[in-house]
Amino acid sequence: MTDWTRPSVFVQYKGTDICLDFHCICDTEDEPAGVGHYDGYDAYALQCGRCGRIYEMPQELKLTLVEETAFTPVVVETDDTEGD
Numbered sequence: 274m275t276d277w278t279r280p281s282v283f284v285q286y287k288g289t290d291i292c293l294d295f296h297c298i299c300d301t302e303d304e305p306a307g308v309g310h311y312d313g314y315d316a317y318a319l320q321c322g323r324c325g326r327i328y329e330m331p332q333e334l335k336l337t338l339v340e341e342t343a344f345t346p347v348v349v350e351t352d353d354t355e356g357d
């Protein structure tokens with residue numbers, strides 16, 4: 274049984290090139306760590322270079338519904354649109 278909510282996407286990473294800014298829980302107001310940055314492939318899990326904590330990348334992302342976007346959206350066919 275799934276407990277996912279809509280709108281959302283389930284992500285399957287396929288060695289995809291990524292650029293990310295990382296904030297660990299060790300980055301606190303009392304002990305600021307700043308932003309970690311990574312550019313590259315295969316970021317299935319991240320490890321903080323400061324404290325060593327390891328995080329897995331999420332496979333389910335919540336989507337934000339918008340009226341307009343500066344990006345060109347990709348059209349994702351759903352099961353019930355196939356064959357129309």
Ligand SMILES: [Zn+2]
Pocket residue numbers: 297298299300321322323324325326
């Ligand atoms: Zn950390």
